Amino acid sequence: MKRRQILTATAVATAATLGTAATASAAPGNGEHTPPGLAKKDTLAWAAGGVIEIGSAVAGGGHHTEQDYPTPMSEEIYRETLGREVTSLSAENQMKWDYLRPDRETFDFEDADEIMDFAQQHGQVVRGHTLLWHAQNPTWLEEGDFSADELRDLLKEHIDTVVGRYRGRIQQWDVVNEIFTDEGELRLNDNIWLRELGPGILADAFRWTRAADPDALLFFNDYNVDGVSAKSDAYYALITELLAEGVPIDGFSTQGHLSLRYDFPEDITENLQRFADLGLETAITELDVRMDLEEGATPTEQQLEQQADYYRRMTEAALSVEGCNSLTLWGFPDVYSWVPGTFEGEGAATVLWDDYTRKPAYYAVQDALAEASGRAGHPALRR
Ligand code: 9MR
Numbered sequence: 001m002k003r004r005q006i007l008t009a010t011a012v013a014t015a016a017t018l019g020t021a022a023t024a025s026a027a028p029g030n031g032e033h034t035p036p037g038l039a040k041k042d043t044l045a046w047a048a049g050g051v052i053e054i055g056s057a058v059a060g061g062g063h064h065t066e067q068d069y070p071t072p073m074s075e076e077i078y079r080e081t082l083g084r085e086v087t088s089l090s091a092e093n094q095m096k097w098d099y100l101r102p103d104r105e106t107f108d109f110e111d112a113d114e115i116m117d118f119a120q121q122h123g124q125v126v127r128g129h130t131l132l133w134h135a136q137n138p139t140w141l142e143e144g145d146f147s148a149d150e151l152r153d154l155l156k157e158h159i160d161t162v163v164g165r166y167r168g169r170i171q172q173w174d175v176v177n178e179i180f181t182d183e184g185e186l187r188l189n190d191n192i193w194l195r196e197l198g199p200g201i202l203a204d205a206f207r208w209t210r211a212a213d214p215d216a217l218l219f220f221n222d223y224n225v226d227g228v229s230a231k232s233d234a235y236y237a238l239i240t241e242l243l244a245e246g247v248p249i250d251g252f253s254t255q256g257h258l259s260l261r262y263d264f265p266e267d268i269t270e271n272l273q274r275f276a277d278l279g280l281e282t283a284i285t286e287l288d289v290r291m292d293l294e295e296g297a298t299p300t301e302q303q304l305e306q307q308a309d310y311y312r313r314m315t316e317a318a319l320s321v322e323g324c325n326s327l328t329l330w331g332f333p334d335v336y337s338w339v340p341g342t343f344e345g346e347g348a349a350t351v352l353w354d355d356y357t358r359k360p361a362y363y364a365v366q367d368a369l370a371e372a373s374g375r376a377g378h379p380a381l382r383r
Helices: 002-017 021-026 044-048 062-066 076-085 110-121 148-165 192-197 200-212 230-244 268-276 301-320 360-373
Strands: 053-058 088-091 125-132 172-177 217-222 251-254 257-259 281-292 324-329
Touching: 044 053, 044 076, 044 360, 053 076, 053 125, 076 110, 088 110, 088 324, 110 125, 125 148, 125 200, 125 281, 148 192, 148 200, 172 200, 172 251, 172 281, 192 200, 200 217, 200 230, 217 230, 217 281, 230 251, 230 268, 251 268, 268 281, 268 301, 281 301, 301 324, 301 360
Parallel strands: 053 088, 053 324, 088 125, 125 172, 172 217, 217 251, 251 281, 257 281, 281 324
Antiparallel strands: none
16 A cells, blocks of 8 residues: 555656646646546657557666766656656666676676566567677676687577577567778777677677577667668678578667767668668667757757757658667666767757656657657647
8 A cells, every 4th residue: 555655656746747647637727637547648658559669778887887876777757757658678788798797607687687577567578788799898708818619609608698588578689789880891809709700700699699589589780870871881781691691680770879960861761771671670779869068058949959850850760661660769868868978068868858857859759659650639648
């Protein structure tokens, strides 16, 4: 009973800060009345109506460990929002090597398991991120004196154990992450797997992942591959070759880390479509749109409008390519974003303000989803 009261109080507080129907109906005399049930529908998840998975990264690890706020998942408003707004979760850091593998012998699944349990409780799917990458590898791995055979065994053991643990419960795995430079060159120096084992390891990684979980869709994932470019061309060529060899690749995804400093990638639909034409699924996996912002400053109306426009067009792109089945936001609210820590003088990249009220970008995504699902104009979608 006590627990129920706490939850109810929190739900009201959340709805109020989200500016949803609870606020309107709690304020007497404003002439607005929301029938029961409609308030629950005023979310991105409901607006999507099953036409696409709308996801978010689950904040934790990585840059968060250097901030002075508590673990995001310990915050009730964060959990409430994550549970109601999206249909898909991505581990922001919790399934990366350095997080799961404190030392050679140990696997620490505590926070990854928490994400899986949370998703199950909320009827959400999960994107696993990531198995083969040049970054966020533990020092014992990067600086260990392993032979090529030992490294192969380590990667296979990692994939068998991690992918096997969540077999049947992960919708998509980013098997291989960020292997090309912007010039379209394989990262043969800074990626330990490519450097020590050669490009053949990519096919092995996909094969081992398929064997460990035959139901998961297996992706190549990268940033700066929204449009047609030397980098996305390199993926196109590599994937074409690997598919011809029978390597089990199901998808190609663009992360979608955009900045208002640059033009919108107009050719994103064309780019995703050419991968779809290879028979692949596509996805937008880490969408955020940063802008120039001095520390502590507030974005201008014009910046917010332009940001909303970029979010809308990315959502429309995802919706317009057959087989593009998920659109994932790289977290919220702004305070949890990785952006200010990486791009000095830029920020405000997510769709929610720090008090969880909605930015124009939120409504842009919601509108575009509702348009596609046929739920546009429904009285539950309030502004
Ligand atoms: O958001 C993640 C942040 O917490 C980490 O500190 C950072 C370290 O590399 O990784 C961030 O997520 C990245 C993702 O895993 C891959 N694509 C780029 C993302 C932003 O850097």
